[in-house]
Amino acid sequence: MTDSLRKAGMSQTTLPELFPGGATFDAHTAADGLVEMHVDRSGLIGVLKTLRDHPDLACDLLLDICGVDHPEREQRFEVVYHVASLDKGHRFRIKVPISEDEPSVPTAYGIWRAADWFEREAWDMMGIRFDGHPNLRRILTHEAFQGHPLRKDYDPAQRWILTEDETMVPDWVTETIEDEDHFETQILNLGPSHPATHGTLRIVVRLDGEVITKAETEIGYLHRCFEKMSETHGWNEVIPYADRLNYCSAMNNGVGYALGVERMLGIEAPPRAQMVRLILCEFSRLMDHAVCLGANLVDLGALTNFWYFFQPREEIYSLLEACAGGRLTVSYARIGGLVHDVPDDFEERVRQLLRTIPKFIDDVDRLVTKNRIFRDRTEGVGVMSAADAVAWGWTGPCLRASGVGFDLRKEQPYMGYDEFDFDVPIATSGDCYARYLVRLEEMRQSLRIIEQAVGRLAAGPVITDNHHVALPPKSKVYSEMEALIWHFKLIYEGIKVPSGAMYTATEGSNGELGFYIIADGSGHPYRIKVRPPCFAIFQAYPHMLEGHLVSDAIAILGSLNIIAGELDR
Amino acid sequence: MRQPDGSSAVLTTRIATMLAWARKNSLWPLPFGTACCAIEFMSTVSSHYDLARFGAEVVRFSPRQSDMMIVAGTITDKMAPVVKRVYDQMAEPKYVISMGACACTGGFYRAYHVVQGVDEFIPVDVYVPGCPPTPEALIEGVLKLQELIQRGETQYDRLSSKGRHVTDNST
Numbered sequence: 001m002t003d004s005l006r007k008a009g010m011s012q013t014t015l016p017e018l019f020p021g022g023a024t025f026d027a028h029t030a031a032d033g034l035v036e037m038h039v040d041r042s043g044l045i046g047v048l049k050t051l052r053d054h055p056d057l058a059c060d061l062l063l064d065i066c067g068v069d070h071p072e073r074e075q076r077f078e079v080v081y082h083v084a085s086l087d088k089g090h091r092f093r094i095k096v097p098i099s100e101d102e103p104s105v106p107t108a109y110g111i112w113r114a115a116d117w118f119e120r121e122a123w124d125m126m127g128i129r130f131d132g133h134p135n136l137r138r139i140l141t142h143e144a145f146q147g148h149p150l151r152k153d154y155d156p157a158q159r160w161i162l163t164e165d166e167t168m169v170p171d172w173v174t175e176t177i178e179d180e181d182h183f184e185t186q187i188l189n190l191g192p193s194h195p196a197t198h199g200t201l202r203i204v205v206r207l208d209g210e211v212i213t214k215a216e217t218e219i220g221y222l223h224r225c226f227e228k229m230s231e232t233h234g235w236n237e238v239i240p241y242a243d244r245l246n247y248c249s250a251m252n253n254g255v256g257y258a259l260g261v262e263r264m265l266g267i268e269a270p271p272r273a274q275m276v277r278l279i280l281c282e283f284s285r286l287m288d289h290a291v292c293l294g295a296n297l298v299d300l301g302a303l304t305n306f307w308y309f310f311q312p313r314e315e316i317y318s319l320l321e322a323c324a325g326g327r328l329t330v331s332y333a334r335i336g337g338l339v340h341d342v343p344d345d346f347e348e349r350v351r352q353l354l355r356t357i358p359k360f361i362d363d364v365d366r367l368v369t370k371n372r373i374f375r376d377r378t379e380g381v382g383v384m385s386a387a388d389a390v391a392w393g394w395t396g397p398c399l400r401a402s403g404v405g406f407d408l409r410k411e412q413p414y415m416g417y418d419e420f421d422f423d424v425p426i427a428t429s430g431d432c433y434a435r436y437l438v439r440l441e442e443m444r445q446s447l448r449i450i451e452q453a454v455g456r457l458a459a460g461p462v463i464t465d466n467h468h469v470a471l472p473p474k475s476k477v478y479s480e481m482e483a484l485i486w487h488f489k490l491i492y493e494g495i496k497v498p499s500g501a502m503y504t505a506t507e508g509s510n511g512e513l514g515f516y517i518i519a520d521g522s523g524h525p526y527r528i529k530v531r532p533p534c535f536a537i538f539q540a541y542p543h544m545l546e547g548h549l550v551s552d553a554i555a556i557l558g559s560l561n562i563i564a565g566e567l568d569r
Numbered sequence: 570m571r572q573p574d575g576s577s578a579v580l581t582t583r584i585a586t587m588l589a590w591a592r593k594n595s596l597w598p599l600p601f602g603t604a605c606c607a608i609e610f611m612s613t614v615s616s617h618y619d620l621a622r623f624g625a626e627v628v629r630f631s632p633r634q635s636d637m638m639i640v641a642g643t644i645t646d647k648m649a650p651v652v653k654r655v656y657d658q659m660a661e662p663k664y665v666i667s668m669g670a671c672a673c674t675g676g677f678y679r680a681y682h683v684v685q686g687v688d689e690f691i692p693v694d695v696y697v698p699g700c701p702p703t704p705e706a707l708i709e710g711v712l713k714l715q716e717l718i719q720r721g722e723t724q725y726d727r728l729s730s731k732g733r734h735v736t737d738n739s740t
Contacts, residue, residue: 141682142647149681158681164650192648193601193655195630200603200648221648222603224671225680240677247605291608310615317612328701329605565604 019043019050032263032502034082034091041105044096048111051083051092059083059092060390062112063505063514065119066529067126069152076100079128081108082503082516082531086390086406093503104129114393117539125150125227140220140568149228150527156228170204170216185213188550192221196299196554200564203542203553210549215542222564230528234494235261236335238525243329245530246566248291249284249509251277251320253566254333259414260504260515261335264497267469273337273462278415279350279453280323280332282446283316286357288509288561289397289439296436296558297368300377305364312357319349335495336470337463350454354447361443369437378432382544382556385430393536396511398560401438402430408507422449432559439561469495494523503531510534510561534560534567585721592636592662593718596625596711599635599659601652603642606669606701610641613704625711632658637714638691639707643671644684656691662725664718666710667693670700692724 030036039047051059063082070076075097084091096105107130108115119130120139127148130136138145142162147154173187188205191197202218226245230238242257243250255277262268269277290309297305317327322343324332332338343349368374384394389402399406407424409417425441427434463470467486476483497519505514511533520526537560545553572578598620600610614620614628629635632655644652656665667687670676673696675685687693694717697710717723 142645145646145682154681156681157679159646159683160681162646162650164654193630193651198602198607220682221645221651222643223645223647223682224604224643224678225682229678229680244605247608291611307616310612311617314612314615314617327703328609 019047030093030502031500032504034093034503036093036095038095038097041096041098044094045106045108045111047094048081048083048108051094052111056088057090057092058085058087059090061086061395062108062114062118062393063091063512064516064529064531065108065115065122066516067122067128067150068518068527068529069126069150071152073097074099077103077126077128079105079122080516080529082514083112086404089411091503098128103127104131106131107133109133112393113391114536114539117535118393121535124148127151138220140223142220149225154228156225156232172206172214172216173204190550190553192218196557198295198562198564200568201538201557201562203545203557205545205550205553207550212545212548212550212553215545215553217538217542219538219564220568222568224565224569226530226569227528230525232524234524235497236495238528239333239335240329240331243331244565245532245569246288246508246510246513246534246563247329248563249281249288250329251280251284251332252288252506252508253513254331255281255415256504256506256508256513257515258333258335259506260502260517261495261497263504264500264502264517264519265335265469265495267336267464267466269337269464270461271458272341272460274415275453275457276323276338276342276346276462277333278417279450279457280320280330281415282449282453283319283353285509286443286446287313287316289443292558292561293364293436293439296432296555296561297374299554299558300374302368302371302374305368308360308363308367312353312360315353315356319346319353322346322349334463334470336466337461339463341462347454347457350450354451354454357447358444361440365440369440375433377551377555378436378559379429381432381548381552382559383429383431384540384544388540389430392540394511394540395536396508396533397438397442398435398537399511400424401427401434403428408505408512412505414506417449420449420452432555435559496521496523497525505531508533508566510537510563510566513566530566530569532566532569534562538562538567586719589719589721593715594624595627596637596664596714597627597629597635598625599629599632599638599655601638601640601642601655603644603648604671606641606672609701609704610639610668610707613707618704618708620708620711623708623711623715632656633660635659636662637664637666637711639666639668640672640687640691640693641668641701643676643678644687645682646684647682649684649690652687653690661729662723664695664714664723664725665691665693666695666697666707666714668697668707668710669702670698673698676700692728694723694725 027037051057061084066080068078077098079096081094119133122128123136124138124140144162145160186207191202192200200221204216205212206214226241239254242253245253294306294309320330321327324330384402386403389399405424405426422445425438427438472483472486477487499521501518503516505512514531516529518527620626667673672687675683695710695714699706
């Protein structure tokens with residue numbers, strides 16, 4: 001990642017001049033290239049507003065808000081904001097220290113709408129209040145939950161049992177609307193056990209006849225405590241958990257996390273490992289889009305495409321199984337490379353897939369793209385303008401369908417994406433149809449990348465020879481004393497990541513997948529905050545529904561591709 | 570029973586055996602899919618693995634139309650009342666397959682928001698291990714359930730022989 005300050009055409013001394021007086025802060029470029037600022041609670045809103053509104057800063061995208069707990073510090077908590085400018089390409093991290101006695105900061109909801117759920121999450125997980133937030137209630141845990149689980153003094157296994165009568169019912173459900181024109185008003189609950197909600201999302205809508213007039217969503221039904229679990233496991237042991245974030249494209253998460261830790265360690269995976277990662281990540285992206293489109297079309301009544309897409313998926317699964325041993329949640333990445341090399345016929349199999357997959361994409365294309373019924377169901381449905389999409393914190397295919405060509409593979413190339421020739425498809429109408437078109441084209445672009453990558457697959461090792469990070473080969477462990485010692489130390493002590501914090505983002509299948517990793521020099525992460533693309537996307541969903549029919553709600557939901565593992569973590 | 574040559578034949582069996590035979594070959598799954606396992610469940614019912622070959626392809630999302638609940642995925646404390654309620658809504662006889670490590674034991678999520686096995690609150694007939702189990706493993710789970718049904722050894726048989734219902738909270 002290039003230096004954000006330099007990118008913004010600013011220096012460390014000129015930067016504070018941009019901000020209104022009164023705010024005490026220092027700004028510097030952090031190790032991960034972001035501009036880091038420490039701001040007082042009182043000056044926070046002024047600084048955030050300037051970040052958004054100043055033409056030289058133009059930080060229009062709020063990426064993430066999270067809390068960090070440092071029980072040993074006088075100011076126990078730290079609220080961390082990550083913001084980015086799509087236009088300028090620079091990124092800022094704002095840290096606000098707050099005390100345990102008064103753990104509150106003013107809400108940023110008025111500046112970026114994306115703050116809505118991120119602030120609720122920080123409240124739920126860390127117990128940080130956001131003064132002025134319109135709906136600051138728990139989001140991931142349930143109603144009977146007590147305490148804030150990501151605080152360091154919370155026991156990871158302490159559960160609270162929810163009974164059925166305590167489940168969430170929005171306040172407005174009981175409101176009566178006394179209006180003769182709206183006598184048909186009724187409340188409808190969708191999910192969480194509903195096929196179109198993929199089993200884990202819950203939506204409560206108020207209907208006026210058939211039209212949705214108000215909607216609210218409830219999530220957290222798959223909150224599996226990823227962030228707490230990662231604090232109790234070793235650095236490499238987090239990879240299986242990370243793979244289960246977006247389980248439709250597991251490889252992308254594991255690699256994203258591994259890249260983050262590798263940056264903190266200052267190492268790089270060998271070229272062969274990078275290339276295999278890239279090929280499998282692109283296959284995973286393709287599969288993810290195939291599930292999304294297949295499921296979306298099933299929800300709209302077009303079952304055939306689901307079968308068409310599941311056939312190539314099976315073939316890609318077979319390839320992943322041959323490489324990693326697992327089909328779905330592969331756990332193939334390791335910090336410093338891959339767990340082991342690919343099979344001998346890897347290239348041949350990839351080329352075979354490159355020959356067969358386009359047929360399935362073309363079949364669906366011919367069957368659906370010009371289909372009258374499909375177009376009637378999706379065109380003009382769930383329209384999201386570019387400005388709104390950015391304000392909600394959207395990234396990935398959904399943002400690109402609204403006309404913003406933001407793709408981290410181009411913006412901040414990692415794993416050598418800049419050496420590949422591929423296009424970032426963009427649609428402008430921002431509706432369900434546009435999201436379908438973008439995903440379909442991205443599948444073809446992924447194949448294009450793989451085609452180039454498979455020719456560049458160099459021979460060599462697939463994991464770093466740095467034995468602070470990777471185990472020495474077993475043959476050496478049995479024959480050489482030094483290798484045995486390294487093996488012993490690594491097994492007993494784990495990888496030791498130097499103290500510090502870095503935010504590393506990769507282009508996941510749904511958008512920017514960020515890992516904000518904090519290390520304290522021990523054998524396990526101090527704190528990991530995932531910036532899940534789905535989370536930002538789904539918070540806009542209830543607002544998109546108003547004025548639509550229930551059947552449109554299903555079409556919109558399918559087009560957003562909400563994966564609960566990533567949404568709830 | 571009319572034979573091809575026009576003559577008649579008689580088949581003797583016990584009513585319970587015949588019912589079990591009918592039930593085991595027409596299991597209608599209710600996929601309670603929440604996570605990764607649900608994706609593998611989709612693979613299982615898709616064309617490649619084709620669960621239809623084992624008489625269990627009529628996937629129904631309505632609990633009132635299905636008799637085999639497949640809990641596929643992690644169940645959290647927030648979701649638990651929903652699972653219980655959907656299970657209670659199924660008509661008897663009903664069976665439960667717990668698919669994957671999370672549904673069986675909580676898996677590697679020994680955490681503050683995850684149920685440590687769905688048998689905390691519903692009776693489970695077959696546990697399918699794996700994270701997630703392969704489609705082959707799930708199919709084997711279905712076959713195992715068929716065996717249990719034929720032998721009359723499911724949780725439903727066990728409890729109804731004691732005059733209790735599987736939905737009884739005292740289980």
